Amino acid sequence: MKNLVYIVGINFDVQKHSIIGWEKYCHQIGADFKLIDDKSNSNMAPHWERYTVIERYPDYDNYLYVDADALVKWDAPNFFDILPNDHIYAVKDIGSLEWTYNSMLGYQDMFPDTTFNWWEYFTTGFLKFDKSHKELFKQFIEFHDKNQDEINNRQYRTLKKGFDQTPFNYFIRQQKAKFEILPEVFSLGHLVKKDIFHNGMFLQLGYIWQFNGFPHEHRDSIMEQIWNHVKDQY
16 A cells, blocks of 8 residues: 655745654655645645645555644554545544634535534544545535635635635535544644643644644744654654
């Protein structure tokens, strides 16, 4: 089996220690690592590029997408081993409920026959899938292309929530794709909101730590400090 871990770093300065950590993790589990830093479609927001990976790299059996603001723990399990094929795996999103709920309302009319509960919402900051999902991802990109102007209008002018994440929550349910929502241990975000950052508790509570919610101008230095604290564990 050929497995790929990848990050999308378009219009985003990927923290170098995040890349070092993921490269070390991939070496440990026998997977490849790639950084996608070029657009496949000049009119598509970078968030949507995560769904182009099978088209870009078709020779892999399994894929794991992780956000560019994430560090992987030194003893994280092999996600390709513990998460069987045929399903899409994402992580339960427990961040801003206002953001989640209003983004769901904001895209509901684009999926009029598809509904789900706010507590069933997942983040796309962690996505594990396999080559059998090539057609599904292709159809999702086609959905984007067909509705590109309206999607961009909602994201940048009116709703300002959701990007690809909320449409994808609707889309895979609409398409009746097999998926499983994982607990937050697989990708632990909003560390400050959860009151587990300053006391360092997050180091033991998650396989992946996402540094979302930090001011952009401070995020790199924070991630560098964390890396310097744990790097000898790898």
